[in-house]
Amino acid sequence: MDISPLATPLPPLPAIAGVRIATATAGYKRWTRADTLLVALAPGTSVAGVLTRSLCPSPEVELCRARLAGGAARALIVNAGNSNAFTGEAGRGAALAQGEAVAAHLGCAPEEVFQASTGVIGVPLPVDKALAGAAAAHAALGTAGFAEATAAIGTTDTFPKAAVTHAMVGAHKVTLVGIIKGSGMIAPDMATMLGFIFTDAGVAAPLLQGMLAAATATSFNCITVDSDTSTSDTVLAFATGQGAAPMIESMDSPGADAFAAALADLCGQLARLVVSDGEGATKRIEVRVTGATSGPAAHAVAMSIANSPLVKTAIAGGDANWGRVVMAVGKAGQPAERDRLSIRFGTTLVAARGAVVPGYDEAPVAAHLAGQDIEIEVDLGLGEGRARVWTCDLTHGYISINADYRT
Amino acid sequence: MDISPLATPLPPLPAIAGVRIATATAGYKRWTRADTLLVALAPGTSVAGVLTRSLCPSPEVELCRARLAGGAARALIVNAGNSNAFTGEAGRGAALAQGEAVAAHLGCAPEEVFQASTGVIGVPLPVDKALAGAAAAHAALGTAGFAEATAAIGTTDTFPKAAVTHAMVGAHKVTLVGIIKGSGMIAPDMATMLGFIFTDAGVAAPLLQGMLAAATATSFNCITVDSDTSTSDTVLAFATGQGAAPMIESMDSPGADAFAAALADLCGQLARLVVSDGEGATKRIEVRVTGATSGPAAHAVAMSIANSPLVKTAIAGGDANWGRVVMAVGKAGQPAERDRLSIRFGTTLVAARGAVVPGYDEAPVAAHLAGQDIEIEVDLGLGEGRARVWTCDLTHGYISINADYRT
Numbered sequence: 001m002d003i004s005p006l007a008t009p010l011p012p013l014p015a016i017a018g019v020r021i022a023t024a025t026a027g028y029k030r031w032t033r034a035d036t037l038l039v040a041l042a043p044g045t046s047v048a049g050v051l052t053r054s055l056c057p058s059p060e061v062e063l064c065r066a067r068l069a070g071g072a073a074r075a076l077i078v079n080a081g082n083s084n085a086f087t088g089e090a091g092r093g094a095a096l097a098q099g100e101a102v103a104a105h106l107g108c109a110p111e112e113v114f115q116a117s118t119g120v121i122g123v124p125l126p127v128d129k130a131l132a133g134a135a136a137a138h139a140a141l142g143t144a145g146f147a148e149a150t151a152a153i154g155t156t157d158t159f160p161k162a163a164v165t166h167a168m169v170g171a172h173k174v175t176l177v178g179i180i181k182g183s184g185m186i187a188p189d190m191a192t193m194l195g196f197i198f199t200d201a202g203v204a205a206p207l208l209q210g211m212l213a214a215a216t217a218t219s220f221n222c223i224t225v226d227s228d229t230s231t232s233d234t235v236l237a238f239a240t241g242q243g244a245a246p247m248i249e250s251m252d253s254p255g256a257d258a259f260a261a262a263l264a265d266l267c268g269q270l271a272r273l274v275v276s277d278g279e280g281a282t283k284r285i286e287v288r289v290t291g292a293t294s295g296p297a298a299h300a301v302a303m304s305i306a307n308s309p310l311v312k313t314a315i316a317g318g319d320a321n322w323g324r325v326v327m328a329v330g331k332a333g334q335p336a337e338r339d340r341l342s343i344r345f346g347t348t349l350v351a352a353r354g355a356v357v358p359g360y361d362e363a364p365v366a367a368h369l370a371g372q373d374i375e376i377e378v379d380l381g382l383g384e385g386r387a388r389v390w391t392c393d394l395t396h397g398y399i400s401i402n403a404d405y406r407t
Numbered sequence: 408m409d410i411s412p413l414a415t416p417l418p419p420l421p422a423i424a425g426v427r428i429a430t431a432t433a434g435y436k437r438w439t440r441a442d443t444l445l446v447a448l449a450p451g452t453s454v455a456g457v458l459t460r461s462l463c464p465s466p467e468v469e470l471c472r473a474r475l476a477g478g479a480a481r482a483l484i485v486n487a488g489n490s491n492a493f494t495g496e497a498g499r500g501a502a503l504a505q506g507e508a509v510a511a512h513l514g515c516a517p518e519e520v521f522q523a524s525t526g527v528i529g530v531p532l533p534v535d536k537a538l539a540g541a542a543a544a545h546a547a548l549g550t551a552g553f554a555e556a557t558a559a560i561g562t563t564d565t566f567p568k569a570a571v572t573h574a575m576v577g578a579h580k581v582t583l584v585g586i587i588k589g590s591g592m593i594a595p596d597m598a599t600m601l602g603f604i605f606t607d608a609g610v611a612a613p614l615l616q617g618m619l620a621a622a623t624a625t626s627f628n629c630i631t632v633d634s635d636t637s638t639s640d641t642v643l644a645f646a647t648g649q650g651a652a653p654m655i656e657s658m659d660s661p662g663a664d665a666f667a668a669a670l671a672d673l674c675g676q677l678a679r680l681v682v683s684d685g686e687g688a689t690k691r692i693e694v695r696v697t698g699a700t701s702g703p704a705a706h707a708v709a710m711s712i713a714n715s716p717l718v719k720t721a722i723a724g725g726d727a728n729w730g731r732v733v734m735a736v737g738k739a740g741q742p743a744e745r746d747r748l749s750i751r752f753g754t755t756l757v758a759a760r761g762a763v764v765p766g767y768d769e770a771p772v773a774a775h776l777a778g779q780d781i782e783i784e785v786d787l788g789l790g791e792g793r794a795r796v797w798t799c800d801l802t803h804g805y806i807s808i809n810a811d812y813r814t
Contacts, residue, residue: 056737056745086733086745088762121730122763226716309633309716310809317810323528326493330463338463338493355495356529395810399803402717403724 006276006284006372006392007159013146013177014164017200018042018240022140023152026133028081028119028126034152038137039076039196040106045240046202047073047114048209050216052233058085059092060115063099064234067111071205073238074108076196077134078153079117080181082125090124098130105138116194116234118181119155146198150179153194156401157181157277163269167201167262169255172245174201178266182225182274195220195235195270201259202241203248211260212237212267219267222299222389224306225278226398237263275390280397283315284390288377292385297334299387304332305376312394315374320365322350329378340381345369413683413691413779413799414566420553420584421571424607425449425647429547430559433540435488435526435533441559445544446483446603447513452647453609454480454521455616457623459640465492466499467522470506471641474518478612480645481515483603484541485560486524487588489532497531505537512545523601523641525588526562553605557586560601563808564588564684570676574608574669576662579652581608585673589632589681602627602642602677608666609648610655618667619644619674626674629706629796631713632685633805644670682797687804690722691797695784699792704741706794711739712783719801722781727772729757736785747788752776 018041023034049068051061077098084091095115103110117125150160162179182193203211212235220235241247248256275284287306292298305311308328314321322343329336339354346368349357368374374393425448430441456475458468484505491498502522510517524532557567569586589600610618619642627642648654655663682691694712699705712718715735721728729750736743746761753775756764775781781800 052737054734054737055739055741055743056733056748083730086730086748086758086761088746088760090762121733122758124762309805313806313809316806319810323490323493326463326528327461330459330461332462334462336462339495341463341493351493351529353495354493355497355531394806396803396806398716399720399723399801399806402720403726403802 002158004158004277005282008276010147010160010162011164013162014175015145016175016177016198016240018045018242019198020142021144021146021149022137022142023144023148024133024136024140026079026129028079028129034148035080036133036137037076037078037149037152038102038134038141039149040141041074041076041238042240042242043074045073045238046071046205046208047236047238048205048212049234049236050212056086058083058117059095060084060117061234063095064114064116064236067114070111072112073114074112075102075106076114076236076238077102078194079125079130079133080153080155081119082117082123083119083121084117084125085121087122087124094125094127094130097127098125098134101131101134105134114236118153118194146177146179150181153179153181155181156279159277161270161273161277163266163273165262165266167255167258169201169245169248169259172243174199174243174245174259176262176266178270180270180274193220193233193274197237197263197266199239200243201239201245201248203239203259204250207248207250208237208239211263214260215264215267218264219271223271223275224303224389224391225275272390275392278392279401280395281392282395283372283374283393285315285374285376285392286388286390288375288386288388289380290377290386291380291382292387293335293383294385295387298385299389300334301329301332301336301378301380302387302389304328305378306389306391309394312391315369316393316395318366318369320345320350320362320369325376325378335382336380337382342379342381344377346375409565411565411684412689415680415683417554417567417569418571420569421582422552423582423584423605423647425452425649426605427549428551428553428556429544429549430551430555431540431543431547433486433536435486435536441555442487443540443544444483444485444556444559445509445541445548446556447548448481448483448645449647449649450481452480452645453478453612453615454643454645455612455619456641456643457620463493465490465524466502467491467524468641470502471521471523471643474521477518479519480521481519482509482513483521483643483645484509485601486532486537486540487560487562488526489524489530490526490528491524491532492528494529494531501532501534501537504534505532505541508538508541512541521643525560525601553584553586557588560586560588562588563686566684568677568680568684570673570680572669572673574662574665576608576652576655576666579650581606581650581652581666583669583673585677587677587681600627600640600681604644604670604673606646607650608646608652608655610646610666611657614655614657615644615646618670621667622671622674625671626678630678630682631710631796631798632682679797682799685799686808687802688799689802690779690781690800692722692781692783692799693795693797695782695793695795696787697784697793698787698789699794700742700790701792702794705792706796707741708736708739708743708785708787709794709796711735712785713796713798716801719798722776723800723802725773725776727752727757727769727776732783732785742789743787744789749786749788751784753782
């Protein structure tokens with residue numbers, strides 16, 4: 001598969017105290033690449049997570065949801081090439097067995113092992129391969145870094161995706177590293193894809209959960225590639241507390257605000273990386289909606305635009321077809337009045353108060369649409385609600401990838 | 408544009424007493440084809456209609472909505488190549504002027520003239536062309552039939568679409584003819600596209616409205632091509648009462664049930680013709696959902712499957728990727744339990760109770776998917792709710808058509 005034209009190089013990814021990494025090849029598909037990621041976490045690591053709202057989730061998702069209640073993590077294991085979703089008792093048994101094996105290797109409780117699998121739906125995870133992959137990875141612990149980790153969890157991804165940021169907690173700099181995979185089956189209003197965030201900061205688990213949920217609302221829940229929501233979507237954040245910074249117990253603790261802001265920034269970076277690797281994408285699209293009657297109304301209108309195949313194909317063709325934006329506003333089911341609506345592409349106002357602006361010149365819009373980063377702004381002119389979402393264009397590449405993915 | 412591989416020949420379309428037809432070329436685009444349809448209706452014709460729920464509708468839609476209250480129609484005028492949507496006062500003025508011109512030609516009230524326009528959004532209908540087109544069509548009244556009528560209203564349509572049926576009202580056979588256009592921007596739960604139905608039966612307007620609304624619920628509201636909803640969608644039914652059959656005043660009138668059934672059958676035929684001309688379509692897909700907790704829940708799940716780009720691209724590729732059907736069920740937001748779910752492609756049960764069926768043989772499914780008519784059946788195993796919707800596959804053709812439609 002060709003690398004996305006929107007790909008960016010992996011930044012230098014520092015190690016995180018309390019995090020040991022290994023990858024291995026279980027062979028979930030006929031390939032020789034690493035497809036298993038094992039991360040061992042220091043005792044005392046807190047964990048938070050957001051998971052798919054799909055009503056048909058994988059057993060890994062169900063296990064994570066149950067285990068998050070404990071707030072403590074000692075390991076993460078990720079399988080790529082098989083999502084183990086919709087695989088009944090066989091799949092659930094394989095997931096349980098792999099988690100127990102990891103717990104035995106590391107001498108922790110199975111409830112402290114977090115698991116994720118990604119790939120084709122409907123084929124039970126082969127338990128022999130899953131156990132061999134976990135054992136091989138355990139034997140190699142500490143030999144890999146985050147670059148190898150994010151490469152090991154990809155499926156239709158065309159480039160490895162990760163981000164790094166820092167925050168000051170008291171006098172101490174803490175580091176946050178996130179790795180993420182995802183390219184298709186990326187959809188709104190859910191925790192999306194597989195994303196894993198590691199920090200040497202110490203953060204109480206309930207607080208970390210609140211911070212991650214807030215960060216997700218403006219990052220992972222604001223992107224869409226194709227409006228389809230995975231059965232396996234998982235974002236987990238692990239805080240080892242192995243750095244020098246003091247524990248963040250509440251939002252009143254020193255550095256809590258800075259850490260939460262850094263976490264939100266990291267989630268935003270990771271989310272936009274996924275859009276940049278959207279299946280078949282050639283352009284990133286940022287949709288901003290202002291003037292809505294509420295924030296959720298603005299989000300719904302923005303998602304209606306970002307999910308419209310007619311808007312996305314128009315952008316793919318470099319066509320300033322703002323009529324399709326009108327259409328997408330009209331179908332969103334949220335308060336809107338045609339005669340108050342205005343639309344911008346880039347910095348150019350193209351339509352205002354229900355009609356094209358007098359003397360509208362398409363040339364600067366065409367120039368904007370010829371670039372890789374497209375901005376669409378809609379002012380509904382009704383209230384103060386605003387939202388921002390990110391998506392990509394819809395191209396022949398998406399069809400080619402998905403009309404013969406499994407075969 | 409190539410003709411859809413799913414195209415069917417136009418059936419013989421009889422004349423309807425009380426209906427006179429003409430087409431003309433207003434030249435809304437640089438073409439020589441007819442792009443204006445005028446239908447003159449006998450005095451006493453009743454009318455019913457369903458219109459887009461878009462919050463940004465065209466002025467033609469607003470005029471139809473207001474005029475339906477009167478229940479009486481003397482004319483229909485349709486412009487193809489310009490939807491006149493989102494065109495502010497200029498567009499509304501043009502629509503009003505064309506309607507008044509038609510009323511003057513025919514000696515009726517403007518409130519008895521029904522109007523529709525279809526094509527690019529955002530360009531005001533050129534009033535000079537609109538008036539010239541109406542005048543030319545009026546001069547030619549009676550020279551065209553339904554075949555010419557349906558050809559004149561098409562835009563990205565690749566073949567003309569119409570259907571005919573009959574019903575017995577008392578001892579008299581009545582005839583119903585429907586013409587329809589639509590190929591893209593076809594979406595769920597709205598009156599979709601432009602469709603016009605004519606009958607020589609006499610049906611009281613409020614009763615006709617109820618019958619049309621019921622027929623729409625199981626036909627036009629059960630199809631989707633691309634999940635995008637037009638700003639101009641209009642379906643109108645005209646009953647001239649010029650046949651020999653007695654007037655249908657209520658559901659207790661002789662023939663009322665038979666007429667309503669014939670109307671529903673006609674709407675179903677027309678709706679499936681639109682799917683057969685879905686932009687880029689190579690396969691028709693019928694999605695049946697049973698065992699839902701309610702009818703609306705079943706409809707929502709069926710539409711989630713029918714709108715999923717991953718399901719539609721899998722079908723395009725002949726790939727029995729039932730995992731994507733699971734995904735679409737999971738994201739629909741309706742009650743569903745993975746471990747009660749079963750899925751069929753064609754007549755083959757592929758998954759039951761949360762996992763692939765033992766000994767599943769993909770060969771008969773692959774053979775089914777190689778055909779043009781694909782059936783996907785999902786049993787949620789929870790209740791008695793059921794629904795049936797129709798869509799088409801998502802192919803490179805859809806991208807090609809829509810990435811350079813306007814330019």
